[in-house]
Amino acid sequence: MSAGTMTAEQAAKALAERAEEVALCLDFDGTLSPMVDDPEAARPLHGVVELLGPLASRFAAVAIISGRPAAYLAEHLAAPGVRYLGLYGLQEIHDGEIQVDRRLEAARPTVEAAAQALRESDAVRESGAWLEDKEYAVAVHTRRVPNYEEWTDRIDRTAREIADRFGLELIPGKLVWELRPPVRGDKGDAVRRVVAESGARVVVVVGDDLGDLPAFAALTELAAEGHPVLRVAVRSEEAPAELLDAADLVVEGPEEVLEFLRRLAA
Template sequence: MSALRELAPSAGICLDFDGSLAEIVARPELAHPVEGAREVLAALVQRYRVVAVVTGRRSEEIAGMLAAPGVRLLGVYGLEDVDHERVSGTLLERACAAATVVPVAWVEDKGATVAVHFRQAPDPVAARDALLRSLAPLAAAEGLELVEGKMVVELMPTDRPRKGGAILRLAEELGLRGVLFAGDDVADLEAFDALGWLEADGVVVLRVAVQGSETPSELVDAADVVVDGPAGLVELLRALA
């Protein structure tokens, strides 16, 4: 951490939102940054070359929740920057039809992707299995990939770089010599992989797993540092500010 702090004028702090800066909640619109998150982000913006939130949400959604001036927002896994083609109405309709196998599931149009949420399902394991079976033919027909997250299955383009690509583009654009990424879910493994490639090029990196009850073990195993939930991440960021 000290090496990253010394490189602050040419280093980037890249963070996931849900499960990292905010607790996981029943519905996405109920999320909010944990206590101290906005304040520490404001302090980091003053010290580091860039502070970015790389999230599966749309950037305008995060902007309203976070209200953190100076923080760069990379929405929909970074796809907003590279893919301006929205999902078709037909795909959205077919996803909604496929999701009816789980009565409480609901579909979110993210623009470049379609997410099917099932957190309210009484049996999440059965709901996941049913949705994967129902959505698989649609994904195959449309040339899309099914990507799992915490109580969500998402239809995503197969040929677009996601969180890892967003971090690599940011590092190249700004000539970053140090990069931290903190996340809590499967999608964040791609960001960890990107840090590995940067590290091979001599960039100082720090992979932070934000551990919660649903954090995948492979993310924890790949991390340099593990913190206890969003509150633990805020404490780590305070040490870097």
């Protein structure tokens, strides 16, 4: 069900009528949570968590798919029936236990060494950039760095050099550079897994960043296979143009995502 000229209200109504066939895949930062200077302070918009359980009870699947660790997602978005796919789907919680791709576990010492190299780099020390330990990945954040624009090129070069040195993959985002093992797995793979395991016929992805582009691409492939799909981009000052261009529907910030979820639950 490509939205085309359909409004968010019309799209939500059409989806709600087929709820038992729909897989709803949601990003976290910038989608369910407003962007904040301190990534550790990110929390879902008030009212989001209360909707997730009722949606999961009616829809084929409700999945939170994020670069965040699965435990973080489960802690801050706790609701019955919801799936939590962390690290772009390479980590998931099943029956209260975290399951991790074994290739990630093997790469932990390398990630720790790269994190130490970043910590000791001039660019990170002098800028005051914050390092986020994701256990199986490390991310450099500049959102709370004064005059962060002045540091962007230098931190980008540093992150790329260290990623190359340790054989890690660099995933850039909005004011963040994530270094992680080159283990195949992105949001597109995660979306396909949710669809296959839930038996969903209709697939919705809601996201706001470069990491959501593979999920949008997966929906294009699923549409070619006969699945009705809806790509929802969340607009902000930092939302990448290519994501907005690829979307079937654009909403304005997490507030409109919340309203969209309310309409789905109505």
